Amino acid sequence: MNHRPRRSVLYMPGSKSRALDKAATLPADALILDLEDAVSPAEKSAARDLVCEAVKSRPFGPREVIVRINGAQTEWGEADLAAAAEARPDAILLPKVESPDDIAKARAVAGDIAIWAMMETPRGLLNADAIAAAPGLACMVMGTNDLAKELHASHILGRTPMIASLGLALLAARAHGLAIIDGVYNAFKDDEGLRVECEQGRDMGFDGKTLIHPAQLAVTNEVFGPSPDALEEARAQIAAFEQTEASGGGVAVVNGRIVENLHVENARRLLAEADAIATLEEAAR
Structure with missing residues (x-):
């Protein structure tokens, strides 16, 4: 993407x-x-x-x-x-x-x-x-x-x-x-x-x-642009999902909400956008 x-x-x-x-x-x-x-x-x-x-x-x-x-x-x-x-x-x-x-x-x-x-x-x-x-x-x-x-x-x-x-x-x-x-x-x-x-x-x-x-x-x-809170939640969702998968556990939960594949996909997109913005802003200085 x-x-x-x-x-x-x-x-x-x-x-x-x-x-x-x-x-x-x-x-x-x-x-x-x-x-x-x-x-x-x-x-x-x-x-x-x-x-x-x-x-x-x-x-x-x-x-x-x-x-x-x-x-x-x-x-x-x-x-x-x-x-x-x-x-x-x-x-x-x-x-x-x-x-x-x-x-x-x-x-x-x-x-x-x-x-x-x-x-x-x-x-x-x-x-x-x-x-x-x-x-x-x-x-x-x-x-x-x-x-x-x-x-x-x-x-x-x-x-x-x-x-x-x-x-x-x-x-x-x-x-x-x-x-x-x-x-x-x-x-x-x-x-x-x-x-x-x-x-x-x-x-x-x-x-x-x-x-x-x-x-x-x-x-x-x-x-x-992604807010700091949104990026923090995205990282937490990815970490929780990966930990649950690795342990063979049931359902990942962050802040009382179930985290599924679609949430992880969106979280990764958000983090990639933040990285791209940082790269652009650094190159423009």
């Missing part, structure tokens, strides 16, 4: 050279260098050149680097895909994916570069299982702003209008062994609201959250 940390996945505007320079110093697990929503039509070509040169020069250290291109149906999409494939980021993020064909067409150009898919339209969510099964897809990313617009839904605390869509994407991603990243929280100065939404996403099963501002990194990394 790949335990590459993706607690915080930060969008950076591809048209801003200073933003790209700053990205190399930020405590984000992954960076999305954006050629789509964050770039005006007049700046698309220049942003493409800027982003691809930055990717080629590899100034971002151990952070995972993803380029979000414009859609294939736009006048910039084909050139974006070709340039991103040549630059070879860790992944190429496709906007508004609605079918497995979207993945296949991108792979024909991108080759062995991982493809990520924005899940942000009703048709895309209804086709989530088929999309998740597409060869070459590594991660789904929720595009909750565009999705809310398409659904005519409101942005409210608790995201009740979004729950069905979030759940569909989660089911599809986990059924096919993919990573999945939650959508953005727009109020970048509202740490309390961000924490609530991060906790909701974590509890649902998302690997991390996309972010629109560096000020959101600390809260997001904290919430999506």
Whole structure:
């Protein structure tokens, strides 16, 4: 299993050279260098050149680097895909994916570069299982702003209008062994609201959250990272289970709760994630 940390996945505007320079110093697990929503039509070509040169020069250290291109149906999409494939980021993020064909067409150009898919339209969510099964897809990313617009839904605390869509994407991603990243929280100065939404996403099963501002990194990394208490319990569960197995005893118990194989598997996953986060943070210093 790949335990590459993706607690915080930060969008950076591809048209801003200073933003790209700053990205190399930020405590984000992954960076999305954006050629789509964050770039005006007049700046698309220049942003493409800027982003691809930055990717080629590899100034971002151990952070995972993803380029979000414009859609294939736009006048910039084909050139974006070709340039991103040549630059070879860790992944190429496709906007508004609605079918497995979207993945296949991108792979024909991108080759062995991982493809990520924005899940942000009703048709895309209804086709989530088929999309998740597409060869070459590594991660789904929720595009909750565009999705809310398409659904005519409101942005409210608790995201009740979004729950069905979030759940569909989660089911599809986990059924096919993919990573999945939650959508953005727009109020970048509202740490309390961000924490609530991060906790909701974590509890649902998302690997991390996309972010629109560096000020959101600390809260997001904290919430999506394993807590000391969780790690202590994980170690205790593994130790109790292994001791019970070795002694030929009956049932392992930790804190009054039975520990079974599924709990041990989850505990080992949690410890592996903690190790991967520590490795990433050490390498980024």
